[in-house]
Amino acid sequence: MFGTSIHWTTFFYLLLDIVIVLFAFYQSQKLNRNSLKRYLYLGILFIFYNASGGFLPSNAIPGPIIIQYIITYGVSITLCVYIVYYLYKEYDFVVLAFSSSIRNLAIVAFGGFIALYLIPYLFTTSLNTARLLYTVPISIVAFIFLGIFYKRISHPKNPNLFIVRRNKLSIISVTAIALLPICTVIGDYQWITFTVMNIAFYAISIIEVDRHLFFLENKSKLYEVFLSNKRKIEEINESEVINGNLTRRETEIAVSILSKLSYKSIAEELYIAESTVSKHASNIFKKTGVKNRSEFLKRFLRKNK
Template sequence: MFGTSIHWTTFFYLLIDTFLLVIACVQSSRNRYTNLNRYLVLAGLFVLYNLTGGFLPFDGFPGPFILQYVITYGVAITMGIFLFHYIYREYDIRILNVHLTIANISIYGALCFFGLFLLPYYFTGSLDTARVCFTVPVSLICLYFLWAFYGRISKPKNPNKFVLRRNKLSLLSVICMILLPMLTLIGDYQWLTFTIVNTSFYAITAIEIDRYLYFLEHKKKMNALLNYYKAERNKEIAPKFFTRGLTGREIEMAMSVLDGRSYKEIGDEYFIAEKTASKHASNIFKKMRVKNRTEFMERFGKKKL
């Protein structure tokens, strides 16, 4: 299409992702008490991935030919790492397994790209050789990540339906993303590669939509929290943390606290440690200007709804 290598399916996904990005921007500006920053960044990266991966390479591009692959691979690696970061934040993961921190994953990606793609290409001049040297070890790292992540979420304790749906969608998103280096090795089949990779983003989008519907299901509890937040935000002496609002995870935790669940039960439900659940609760209490759980329940509990 347009005299470039972009396939019509890639262009179609580009339009969908751009539309979702615009909708998310509008929703984020209207509901300042929620935090969609991570989703906005992820959406922007997928739009950029469709643009660079679809339109590049082409003959009229200025500079050396390899520069186009540096751009496309760089965007794809950044997108994949940020999606993993998104998953880590969604599940409050710091270290998934041995050495699997986001910082280490970023280092692995950079080292593999420079050491196993650019150097082989420099010495051999063969794009196919560079692609094989790069994708094989990266695919192994991705499979290890999938194994560790599946082990983390495969045995939920006291999950609700929302958590189970999120687990399935998160797993689908990770599977589709880790297939990217393998699909690159197979060949340049845009209709297949971009369909699978964009499915990863749509799974994350489904998680955000499901979270929004989950909030609507608990509208009364939401109203008590958000109305208070709005009132406090409008005060001249409102503290700085009100400008950021409650994150999606904090609202989920707040509703669990209002349901009377212990921090251990909340931790089991969301696959986090009891201390992490307690830390989330402390952040919520600070933002809602209460001293402790008892005062939080008195102000926003069922009697107030």
Template sequence: MLVFGTEMELITFIFVLFECLIFFFQFIYYLFRPQDKKRLFYLILLFLLLIYNFGANLFPDERIPLPIILQNIIAYSSGFLMAAYIPYYFYKVYDLKKLRFLAYYGTLLFIVAPFVLFFIIGYSLDGDLDNASQRGLFIPMLYGGYFVYAIFKEVYKKLKENVNSENIINAVIVCCAVLPWSILPVIVYMDCSQTIEVLVCNSGFCIMTIIFIRQSIKESKAEYKLLQEMNKGQIKQEERYELNCKLYNLTARETGIVKLIDKGLKYKSIAEELFISERTVSKHVQNIFIKVGVSNKVELIKKLNE
């Protein structure tokens, strides 16, 4: 069943309405806490999903005053754009360091390059969409399979380091979330119906939303408990410093750098202490400033000691 005389089916329209509602409330929440980078990554993912649901399901339409070739390129670009962002999302949000290559270079080589080569250039020249789809989706399809393998391997490695019920649940949910995204190129490659494509794509997002909300609730409870203890004066100064670092979502590396800054060490000395480059230290410090909402080291130390 199509809606409003467009090529969009009813189930797609329902998902779009639901996701627009989620985006609105999450964006309002982010405005109050701009240091929450995980929420920002989630909002970007949701925005790209909305673009995909519109672009892939409204185009092509002969009633739209755009060339059909351009409409098809726009439709496919929305899917490739979202596919290019997903490895980066998992790399950043779940702190899977081994996915760095896939998140940056793998995306350019195996998603962006095939799209430019086969759709923007090839399809524009010969107008053969079937040929562009068969060739342009084959490499991303293989890449999606390898990405699933890399995710499973990294999640299993993290799970082995600390086996408990909470980590087992998180590992299972993450693996369930990545599967629908990985098989999406296969669905498009096989030219399945819009209903199947939408269900597969949006089911992955729904699982990731469950993960995100679950983590947000857990962090909010911990933060509330922390604030209560702070107000009661039950936390020593050094503990307060550590907890403030957690409150601003500083990573273990960033917390270590802050402690060295607090001791008066320069960037060069910090780099030597941590066996990293001075440029890397500077990059970490800039990220810390953004998270804490300060512009210099004096403000940073003062705020974390409050």
């Protein structure tokens, strides 16, 4: 397409991702939502992924071809690690036991690329050999991670349709990451590889839209909570109320607290540790000027009845 190696499907995903990112940026400016930053970074990474993987490698570009492969693989690895980071930070999906799991995941991914791809290529000068030596073990690691992730969040103790939808879409995103090495081994079929990876972005985008709708549905419960952080504003429109001073995760937990759920129930419902719920709750109480859960319920639940 356009005299380059980019396939029309990849170009379509590139354009669609640009539109989504521009819309998200517009919304973040309109609603003054700093919480969308991670999503914008994710979208920008997908744009770079589609562009680099679509247009590269190209014989029209001077220099060693391996440099172009380093760029495309580097962007792909960064994107995959960031997707996992995004799921960890936005939804508190602590799948692995150690706190530095994201850092270790990045070390394994980039270290494996150097040890299993670049070094073999230097000795064999064969891209196919280097690709096979790297993608096979990475595929095994990716599917082990997928299995752990699936086991961690796929069996709800307290079914909540909002959380169930989020978890299913998150599993789709992680599955796309696990399938990427296999798609790479199969060959340079852009319509397969880029379709699989962009599904991960669209799944996360659906999660974010669903999350916003969840906030809107619960705005009556949260109105007084956010209003307490906007004392100097006389007239508050809907977008300002929804986006108060709480993070999106704190907002979700605030809804659960106002629903009179225990910290243990909230933890089970959101698939996070009870200590994590307690930490978020402390931040909520601090931001809303109350000392504890009882005072929070007394102050805000009464006003929402």
